[in-house]
Amino acid sequence: MNGSTPGVEEDGRRRHAREQGSAVAWVESPLQMLCAVEAHHAGLLGEHTSIVPRAKLPALAATRRELKRLALPPGATLAQPEKEMRRPGRHATWVVGDAFSGKVQLSWLTAFPRRVVIVDDGLATIRLLELLGGAPWKPLLRARVRAGVPRATLGLAAGLRLRTAARAGRLSIFTALPVSDELAAAVRRTGAELVLHDFAWLRGQPLGEPRPGERTIVLGTSLVRNGLIHRESYFDWLAGLGADGPVAYFPHRREDPGDLDRVRRQPGINVYDGGAPAEITLRGLSSDQRVLSLPSTAVTSLRVLLTPRGVPVDAVEVPDDWWTADAGPSLRSHLQMFAHDQTGVPR
Structure with a gap:
């Protein structure tokens, strides 16, 4: 930077x-x-x-x-x-x-x-x-x-x-x-x-009450709807997280409604109403919680807001076999730059 x-x-x-x-x-x-x-x-x-x-x-x-x-x-x-x-x-x-x-x-x-x-x-x-x-x-x-x-x-x-x-x-x-x-x-x-x-x-704004109550918070992604990663790879990953649940899932505003219904059916995953930026919604998290996300600009801003308070924000680097043919090398490189210093790994 x-x-x-x-x-x-x-x-x-x-x-x-x-x-x-x-x-x-x-x-x-x-x-x-x-x-x-x-x-x-x-x-x-x-x-x-x-x-x-x-x-x-x-x-x-x-x-x-x-x-x-x-x-x-x-x-x-x-x-x-x-x-x-x-x-x-x-x-x-x-x-x-x-x-x-x-x-x-x-x-x-x-x-x-x-x-x-x-x-x-x-x-x-x-x-x-x-x-x-x-x-x-x-x-x-x-x-x-x-x-x-x-x-x-x-x-x-x-x-x-x-x-x-x-x-x-x-x-x-x-x-x-x-x-x-x-x-x-x-x-x-x-x-x-x-x-x-x-x-x-x-x-500088008051934090308010921590929300949600789950210890693991996952940010939704538009990569599936945009045809950049394989749908089944993403849902297999979510299933693994849900097995260790409970998980709070905050949808991306561009997620496909059908995909979001499928997320709601995943055991161990609770879907919260999206809308406001994660930077506002999640700024009150406590140090015993963590945020997981595929590469996203929200990773950068949430690290600015949460890491000084001891809340880890872990970006998951997308494995090669998740990408579709529509995701060219330049786009992959752009997205992966938000996964630097990640500790979350695909399951």
């Missing part, structure tokens, strides 16, 4: 927040919503930030409820959900998580704001950093996407617009993910500001 110490420059950013005006954050996932709050707390967005969740997403509604129970940073407000992306004025800061969204990219071409801040959106954030720090003609497209000419052209134009903003000092990326020194240097050479954080706002 890059050697910059999270929080070192926060006081300076807060001093300059008054000059930065207001911000609008368009969020489409629980992690994006949480990180928008953290970016405001860090003084990166200005005095006033309106966080606008996309409507009709139950996970966002659950996250909004959880955040409203906590003490939001002064100047941060949780707006009502909206169907369409709200575009800020040209003099506002625009906060987004999904830089690969066609709607976001199209809006950059028609009404680029004064400043853009990109917050974490899982593994896609690392891909964005690699594309920004790489060849300037690379279009901003998701991994494993076979784009037609119109979509590739939009991605290319959006990439050029974002790189132009970086050169003008109008692009910041705010992340808690592990970023190598080499990648961080490449991104900063573009002129973009790369800000690393450690969930300072969330760490």
